[in-house]
Amino acid sequence: xxxxxxxxxxxDSQVGFLLVVPxxxxxxxxxxxxxxxxxxxxxxxxxxxxxxxxxxxLANYRKVFADPYFLKTLTxxxxxVVFATFLPFTLGFIWAILLxxxxxxxxxxxxxxxxxxxxxxxxxGFLWSWxxxxxxxxLNGLLTKLGILEQGVSWLGQTNTALACVVIARTWQxxxxxxxxxxxxxxxxxxxxxxxxxxxxxxxxxxxxxxVLPSMKTIAxxxxxxxxxxxxxHFDLPWTMVQGGPARATTTLSIEVYTTAxxxxxxxxxxxxxxxxxxxxxxxxxxxxxxxNESE
Amino acid sequence: xxxxxxxxxMSVLMAAGALTACGGSKTAAGGGxxxxxxxxxxxxADAGKAxxxxxxxxxNIVWAGWSGEEEASKDIFQKMMDTYRTNTGxxxxxxxxxxxxxxxxxxxxxxGGEQLDIAQVDIGIFNTxxxxxxxxxxxxxxxxxxxxxxxxxxxxxxGNIDGQQLGMPWSMxxxxxxYNPEILKQAGWDKVPVTMEEFEQCLADVKALGxxxxxxxxxxxxxxxxxxxAPWLWTFGGSLYDEAGQxxxxxxxxxxxxxxxxxxxxxxxxxxxxxxxxxRQMFAQGKVAFYDDAVVAKGQAVSNGVAPENVVNVCSxxxxxxxxxxxxxxxTMWGHMLVIFKASQYKDAAAEMAKTLVSDEIALxxxxxxxxxxxxxxxxxxxxxxxxxxxxxxxxxxxxxxxxETARMANASEIKSIxxxxxxxxxxxxxxxxxxxxxxxxxxxxx
Numbered sequence: 171x172x173x174x175x176x177x178x179x180x181x182d183s184q185v186g187f188l189l190v191v192p193x194x195x196x197x198x199x200x201x202x203x204x205x206x207x208x209x210x211x212x213x214x215x216x217x218x219x220x221x222x223x224x225x226x227x228l229a230n231y232r233k234v235f236a237d238p239y240f241l242k243t244l245t246x247x248x249x250x251v252v253f254a255t256f257l258p259f260t261l262g263f264i265w266a267i268l269l270x271x272x273x274x275x276x277x278x279x280x281x282x283x284x285x286x287x288x289x290x291x292x293x294x295g296f297l298w299s300w301x302x303x304x305x306x307x308x309l310n311g312l313l314t315k316l317g318i319l320e321q322g323v324s325w326l327g328q329t330n331t332a333l334a335c336v337v338i339a340r341t342w343q344x345x346x347x348x349x350x351x352x353x354x355x356x357x358x359x360x361x362x363x364x365x366x367x368x369x370x371x372x373x374x375x376x377x378x379x380x381x382v383l384p385s386m387k388t389i390a391x392x393x394x395x396x397x398x399x400x401x402x403x404h405f406d407l408p409w410t411m412v413q414g415g416p417a418r419a420t421t422t423l424s425i426e427v428y429t430t431a432x433x434x435x436x437x438x439x440x441x442x443x444x445x446x447x448x449x450x451x452x453x454x455x456x457x458x459x460x461x462x463n464e465s466e
Numbered sequence: 467x468x469x470x471x472x473x474x475x476m477s478v479l480m481a482a483g484a485l486t487a488c489g490g491s492k493t494a495a496g497g498g499x500x501x502x503x504x505x506x507x508x509x510x511a512d513a514g515k516a517x518x519x520x521x522x523x524x525x526n527i528v529w530a531g532w533s534g535e536e537e538a539s540k541d542i543f544q545k546m547m548d549t550y551r552t553n554t555g556x557x558x559x560x561x562x563x564x565x566x567x568x569x570x571x572x573x574x575x576x577x578g579g580e581q582l583d584i585a586q587v588d589i590g591i592f593n594t595x596x597x598x599x600x601x602x603x604x605x606x607x608x609x610x611x612x613x614x615x616x617x618x619x620x621x622x623x624x625g626n627i628d629g630q631q632l633g634m635p636w637s638m639x640x641x642x643x644x645y646n647p648e649i650l651k652q653a654g655w656d657k658v659p660v661t662m663e664e665f666e667q668c669l670a671d672v673k674a675l676g677x678x679x680x681x682x683x684x685x686x687x688x689x690x691x692x693x694x695x696a697p698w699l700w701t702f703g704g705s706l707y708d709e710a711g712q713x714x715x716x717x718x719x720x721x722x723x724x725x726x727x728x729x730x731x732x733x734x735x736x737x738x739x740x741x742x743x744x745x746r747q748m749f750a751q752g753k754v755a756f757y758d759d760a761v762v763a764k765g766q767a768v769s770n771g772v773a774p775e776n777v778v779n780v781c782s783x784x785x786x787x788x789x790x791x792x793x794x795x796x797x798t799m800w801g802h803m804l805v806i807f808k809a810s811q812y813k814d815a816a817a818e819m820a821k822t823l824v825s826d827e828i829a830l831x832x833x834x835x836x837x838x839x840x841x842x843x844x845x846x847x848x849x850x851x852x853x854x855x856x857x858x859x860x861x862x863x864x865x866x867x868x869x870x871e872t873a874r875m876a877n878a879s880e881i882k883s884i885x886x887x888x889x890x891x892x893x894x895x896x897x898x899x900x901x902x903x904x905x906x907x908x909x910x911x912x913x
Contacts, residue, residue: 218573219598304739327738417890432570434880
């Protein structure tokens with residue numbers, strides 16, 4: 171292809187490159203340098219208590235993979251990602267379908283639903299901590315008043331309920347996000363085809379299963395992948411509600427990195443966990459981007 | 467193929483974005499500290515240079531800590547700063563966080579080169595900050611004579627590491643048990659329990675009162691859990707380390723202690739998901755009979771409307787019950803110290819601030835409002851301090867108080883996390899007491 175020369179003597183591709191340079195410089199300084207620095211740090215014994223450090227090779231990686239508690243962290247992260255993605259997705263889908271019916275007040279309801287998503291994560295964390303508090307929580311108060319419970323349950327103090335509480339809070343926070351995306355997708359479903367199917371005798375379930383769902387496949391997959399990436403990175407709620415406890419029941423990778431770096435002062439080990447975390451994220455991102463490319 | 471390559475490259479970039487937070491950014495500082503202008507460090511560095519050059523410009527020092535963030539202390543902290551401004555003509559800016567975030571924030575700020583001149587640290591985090599090598603020797607700034615003249619040697623020794631006076635005592639006593647005399651009276655107890663047997667009976671009597679009173683709000687979560695566990699471990703005759711410094715927590719005594727915790731939880735005398743913050747709040751509302759705290763418990767009561775002179779009626783200190791009569795009651799040394807940073811351009815101005823904070827006028831008002839016992843010889847000798855019924859309860863426990871076993875360890879926070887987690891495993895029935903203490907020992911040995 172012949173490159174068109176501009177009056178200043180630069181080709182299109184040269185101008186394009188010059189336009190990209192500032193962005194690349196910012197990317198290199200803000201993302202690339204800390205990224206490489208973190209990977210390099212994972213091979214050192216860097217501590218917050220000292221500016222000096224030495225290279226320890228793969229010692230941090232060996233230590234992390236030999237730690238049985240790290241495997242539990244990976245399992246907890248996996249469970250959190252799965253439940254905190256599929257639960258709000260399912261509820262968000264149902265809510266989107268309801269709002270898509272266009273009944274009176276549905277637009278107001280749509281706006282109100284978005285409020286959850288606007289509230290800062292830490293505020294949501296404290297709000298749900300109060301709801302689930304074992305001593306003076308709203309949930310216990312309600313359940314004991316209704317006679318369902320004889321005495322309060324320490325929802326956040328039990329390993330079998332703490333993660334569920336965090337997932338519920340996360341669901342409440344993210345439901346509007348899923349709803350907004352899926353509602354957009356639903357509005358793209360052909361109403362003519364739906365009408366035609368109904369004329370042919372299809373019931374609601376058949377319309378949903380054979381017409382709406384296939385039309386929504388691309389957006390649903392993208393939303394699920396993006397949601398999973400967000401949950402894999404999520405920190406606010408498990409930290410503000412339970413600080414990763416009790417007995418590590420809510421310690422996800424994000425909390426493990428934070429406590430290792432800023433409570434145990436071990437920056438080298440924190441960078442190691444961070445690198446493993448980044449590899450997992452890269453896998454999700456790869457699937458997401460491939461999906462985007464295919465949909466295009 | 468091209469699309470796949472592009473997707474691969476993009477996913478690496480996205481992962482890079484995620485890992486960026488772990489990178490070596492020297493200015494990364496989280497937390498919710500009150501605002502100090504970003505440029506304050508460089509501005510003040512310039513001002514500091516001017517001061518060094520002999521200019522008589524006023525200094526603007528940065529004072530950091532956590533107590534000034536607490537509602538109960540805000541007024542007195544404002545007065546402290548106003549007094550300093552009036553007395554010296556200098557200015558002071560407060561930078562605060564929660565207690566739990568203080569060590570982390572101090573380390574991040576000092577490593578990031580941000581201005582820090584003077585800070586409040588407690589005994590638990592003092593050594594961690596000192597180990598990072600950022601603290602100035604106060605013998606050189608305040609002078610050994612000033613320190614010896616104003617403080618008891620025992621108080622100074624807490625802030626002395628290898629002959630360097632890295633911390634100046636500000637307030638010292640112990641963390642011991644606090645009780646609500648009114649609840650005990652309702653439960654039929656006119657005096658506090660002395661032995662464990664009496665203590666358990668008292669807890670049973672409080673529990674029998676019904677309602678939503680928690681008999682003993684011992685901490686079962688966060689950084690305070692391991693702190694509350696230690697004196698009970700000592701009470702049972704155990705310890706985290708032996709005299710040779712070897713891990714010794716996997717002992718029959720520690721097993722008994724953990725089993726006692728399990729028993730208390732099973733009987734509903736203690737509760738899960740209980741930290742110091744929750745315990746204080748609920749105690750102030752009359753919903754807790756006993757919990758562990760330092761003298762700062764008074765501030766919470768006062769801020770809840772109790773007159774300072776009446777605090778002792780609803781919040782009194784007691785010695786921790788002992789295994790058998792005649793044993794030594796256990797408690798943990800507690801205290802706040804003031805430290806000055808090596809990198810400070812205003813060490814002398816910071817030293818003036820430290821002197822202001824321990825002056826009789828300020829220290830006695832801080833004591834009256836918040837119960838913080840003064841440590842200078844002159845203030846401690848006043849009738850106001852000597853005759854204070856509330857403080858005397860704490861001072862009695864302080865006579866036998868011990869420094870936390872991890873207090874001189876740089877990785878104290880990590881050790882406490884291990885203790886908390888393993889205790890929680892045992893309390894939640896996921897491990898036996900034996901397994902929990904064995905795993906505690908194994909993890910502590912692996913550090």
